[in-house]
């Protein structure tokens with residue numbers, strides 16, 4: 001478990017590295033739903049997602065403790081964030097990516113001076129390799145969500161929401177491994193337990209939904225088929241799950257077509273490019289419009305990294 005104080009300390013530790021991202025509003029979106037909708041815009045964060053918050057909180061402390069080398073096992077937003085902060089701090093980083101990683105993602109890591117190593121196609125192959133490299137070079141392996149420093153860093157999004165949207169009543173958060181949600185839940189519920197916090201997953205990656213229902217961590221198959229690539233984890237973390245169990249008010253499942261519609265609406269009307277994982281939060285608010293009429297609602301827009309080559313496959317006609 002983490003606590004509010006650790007999140008407040010994380011905020012101080014990372015404030016010179018990260019942006020305090022804006023809250024965006026759209027009359028059209030609010031009208032469409034019938035509630036006051038606020039988008040916490042982590043797609044405008046450094047490296048294009050909130051992952052830089054946890055990565056910075058973790059890597060800074062590791063370097064203070066003498067780490068000379070950093071590794072991670074992700075070609076996505078976490079890999080980019082770890083490469084970025086390591087470069088900022090002048091520490092070499094190796095990011096282990098799958099052999100079929102898209103070029104644009106590999107290029108982003110290389111732009112931050114990260115060394116890219118290819119290994120297998122599954123995280124079960126990548127993670128041991130990244131840990132082994134860390135050990136060989138007197139460094140540390142930075143996991144994507146299941147670590148108190150990562151969770152506390154992601155929780156700083158929650159502190160900002162509380163400051164920026166006074167009187168917020170409902171918050172929708174996309175859930176992958178649960179780092180973002182467990183951090184925000186701790187920040188929000190330890191400040192004001194009356195605020196409703198609702199998790200969002202794609203229907204075809206519903207591991208947290210099932211785990212909560214079963215009262216224990218329940219892995220699922222087929223999550224790789226979701227367009228929400230940040231939410232393809234097959235199960236919540238050992239450290240994040242108890243916090244989700246303790247604090248999460250509800251979980252909403254959204255369909256792939258609903259994710260596309262929400263992403264297209266935000267691009268068309270608000271001119272904001274958000275990634276499918278983030279669009280799930282908007283899709284959830286649309287789906288639950290009857291329950292949130294007239295309320296002050298924050299959707300956490302977790303990131304905006306989309307491979308240009310795939311954009312046309314993700315967009316639909318919003319007039320339907």
Ligand SMILES: *Cc1c(COP(=O)(O)O)cnc(C)c1O
Nearest residue numbers: 176177178179180230277302303
């Ligand atoms: C990683 C990620 C998530 C999920 O965060 P967890 O901490 O794994 O729950 C959601 N959206 C985006 C854009 C991400 O990169």
